[in-house]
Structures are given as structure tokens and as C-alpha cells.
Amino acid sequence: MVAVVELSAGPGTTAAYARAALGMVPGFGRSGDTLPDVEVRRRGVTVDRAHLAAYDRVCGFRLTDTLPATYPHVLAFPLAMRLMTAPDFPLPLIGLVHVTNRITVHRPIPSGAALDLSVRAADLRAHPRGRQFDIVATATLDGAEVWRGLSTYLRLGPPRADDPAPPARPAADDGAEADDGTGAGGVWRVLARVGADYAAVSGDRNPIHTSWLGARLFGFPRPIAHGMWSKAHALAALEGRLPDAYTVDVAFRKPLLLPARATFTTTATATGWSFALVSRGPHLTGTIT
Template sequence: MPTEELSESPNLGALYLKAAGTTPLRRAGRDAELPYSEYVRSGITIDREHLAAYNRLCGFGTRDELPLTYPHITSFPLAVRLMTDRDFPYPLVGLVHVANRITRHEPVSVTDSMTQRVRLANQRRHPKGQQFDVITETSVDDRLVWSETSTYLRRGASDDSVPRPEGIPEVTAEAPTAAWRLPANLGRRYAAVSGDRNPIHLHPLTAKAFGFPRTIAHGMWSKARCLAAFEGRLPDACTVEVEFAKPVLLPSEVRFTEQPGESDAAKLFALHSTSGKPHLKGRLHGLAE
């Protein structure tokens, strides 16, 4: 696999401008192939002030250990660069982040120097188009400490002959564990700390241009906020997977629910609207008692 080493994080602002300019030129068909390459960045260090801002916004406490979702923030620019390269077949604008799976093999400290590798893989058909994965591996001192699979959907012609993937079990919305009020500016605030400045999160007018009645929350903020509810109960090694359903409109109130999973070391959780519509459902493995 061709590998390109990057000495600094790609500029997300420039990449989004590039994506906007090239979207009309990308018209990939069903047989389009993903580029067989990866980006690698070494010597990634953590800015404590940035981490503190992320923790406050997502509900995590102040610790020397990185929250489970934080390495996604440092690797995201590499993923966007892959998805805006000339040989990437789909327009970045319009891709839907439908699922995310993170495995922590061991804790990552705020003082650790990380190496991250990002590649694309597993293109496959979906009843509503094409899916593919963004694979990220994070190492410290040549040890794999954290890995992630983000699944994206490129909508296309419906095909009912394609089997739907087996999903995470449903969680009832009848007895929520907590309720959270989300402000109208949450999308802009998370964009400031994550770098994810997709226009659907920033302003009602740009959100409406993409078919949403108002701005929507980032899916990875929703996952992080749910995991903050488990803080102190996650073991060193664990896997947390989520599926994103209906977008969280801003402002709004959402309700978080957790319930037992398939084993004593597992939990199911979900985020619903006040009317019971599902926004996110998740499953974590290896939960500490």
C-alpha cells in the first residue's frame, strides 16, 4: 500500500474549500474504486488547552487520560485529505456518517506522542447506495493503542436486493437515564474544537441548503456525550460502536438511556428525541463492574 508521511496536520479549511470546488466534477458510478493508499503522521502531541475545551463541551472530566473519542479529532484531518484527493471517487459533500466503532487497546495519556495511520477500505453495496470505511490506527512507541472504523454512505439508486447489515439492538426510550438540553450554537462550538466545519452544523441557512430545517449536531459529539455518561466505568481495553439515525436538530432536548447488554461486560445505550425518535444507538463491550 502506498504510504505518504505528513509532517503536519492538513489544513481542514483549505480541504473544505477544495471539496466545495470539486463536488460538481465527481460523478462516480457503482463500480468506482477507492484509492489504495494511506496517510501517516507521527509525533502528534496533545495541546492541554484544546483537550480541556473538548472535555468541557462533551461532558468529560479533567484527567491525564484522553477520552475514548479524542484521537478521532487528531486523525480527522488525515481522513478528510484522503476523501478530497483527486483519486477519491465521491464528493465529500453529501457523504453520510452512518456508523462509528472505536477500540481502545490501552489508555492514551495526554503526555504520549502518537502516530496515526489512516486509510480507506471495505467498499460495499448498501440498499441505499455505496458504503465504505475510514480505518484509523493510533500507536504509541510502536504499540497499537487505539483503532477506529468510521462508516460512510454515498447515497445512490435504491437496491432492495442488497441485504441490510445486522445492526445494534434497539434500546427502549421509555425510561431515560438522563436528559440534555442542546443549545443552538452547539454545532459551531464543536466545529471550533474538532475542525469539522461541515456547513450543515454551522448556520440554519447552510443547513437548509442541504435539506435540514435547521443546524444539526455532529454525530461524533453525540457519541462523545454518551460516553461521558460512562466515565469512570470504562475499562482500559474496550470497544464502543454506534449507529447514527435521525439527525439531532439544534436547539433541542435529547434523552440518553442505558440498559444491560448481551453479557455482564456489555451495555446498550441510545439517544432519543423527546418524542422517542432515535438519534443514535450504541453498544459497548468490556464494561467494568
């Protein structure tokens, strides 16, 4: 039976990262080999217009009366952090790699809406490079689901023998396609401050995005851009071309070291769009249907 944790206020992510650091200490938490059967909920979440404006500015969206497709991910992120830093969560937060993200927008969400949010973890399974699982987040308005996000995270290391094999699932396109003139491609010049700026508006303060020392501790020569910033910036490039309801699937590939210069390409397809962000290799590939 699913245990429901009902929150009356948004949990802070700073405290969650402190718990995550404790989770790296041997003997602290990290008990069990199954995901907790828990759903974290928060009802009646409203948007701070100043925060939305700051998010739009960092990601490149125009300020409108509807939420960007990636904004509910930011609203739900503190709930996901609460779940993933609980002592009974089997994998430590620090070191997780966000490998794919799928967002489905069922209909436009007014910026003044009061949303009910829920987050749960699902499908712990084997991966050739370790173990992976999904964080499923939903937003409902007046009792109807209007948005759903599925983030897949990878914990590097040897897979457990008793983990189920990864199921077959649709994947984002693996390669970059040339811009055929129907897309919204161009060269991105990504400033070094993007990591800190996006951390401030998203609450995702993972030091690999904001600190040279933190990045080096995890094997990066300098801070890297958030994958969700790259996804948001890609959707911002396609503003005005997308339908009211769609699904956008992305795979986060080679880290984008900051500062950066990369080429964004898009191609119209029979069902929507495909896109990629590439420099010496693909950083982000995705599809919109």
C-alpha cells in the first residue's frame, strides 16, 4: 500500500542537499534494496510571478500567461528531493546522473493556476553501467492531470544480480540532424554563470553545476550545465511552433562544460520535431510528438 506524505509547504532544497551529504557517510541511512512505496504530495501550489519571470529569463522563454512545459518540473523538484534524501531511499543522491527526461503537457497550464503536485519513485532496475530508476511527477488542476514528468536517474556501479533487466522503452534520437531550414537552429553561446543562475531558479544546487571544486570532485574539469536548463532552452527556441498538447523526450549525453559554444539543430518530422545540441559530440538529443 502506498504511503502518502502530504506537505503543507514546499520543502527547501538546501536542507535536502545537506541530508544528501550525510547520506554519503558510511552507516547513515541507505537501508534496503527497494524503492520506498511512498508518494509525496503538495496541494494548491501557486506560482510566484517574480520567480517565473526569473526562470523565463534564465531559460530564454517569453513571459506569457501559460507555464513553460519545463516549469512544473521545478515546482515538483523539492518534493523529489524530499523523497530521494529520505533515510529509506536505497541510493545516495550525490552521484546520481540524470540520463533522460520525458514531459507530457496535456493542455496549457495558466500561470495563475493552483496545482496539486505528486512525486513518487518507480522501477529500480539494472543498467549496463549500474542501476537506474524513475522519478514520476504529476500536476493536476481541478482534479484532472495536466502535466506529467518522468526523470530517469542512473547510479554508476555494478548492477545487482537481482535487479530486473531494463525494459524496452522509446528513446530519443541518438544523433544530430542537419537543420533543413524548417527548424529553429543556431549557435548557443552559453555563459559560465548559467550553472549558478539556473541553480538559483530551479533549486538544483548540485555543486557539479556551480563549483569548480565540486565539478572536479566528480571528474569534470569545470562546472557543467544542468540538463534541464538545456531542455528548457531548446523548448524556448521552439516557442510559438508547438501545439497545446505534446510530449517531449530528451536524452542527456555528453556534459556541456561551462562556458560553452554548441550548435542547436532542429528538424520538422511527420509527428513533430527532432532536435539536438552538439559541439564535439551530442550533449542533448530529443523528440517532440
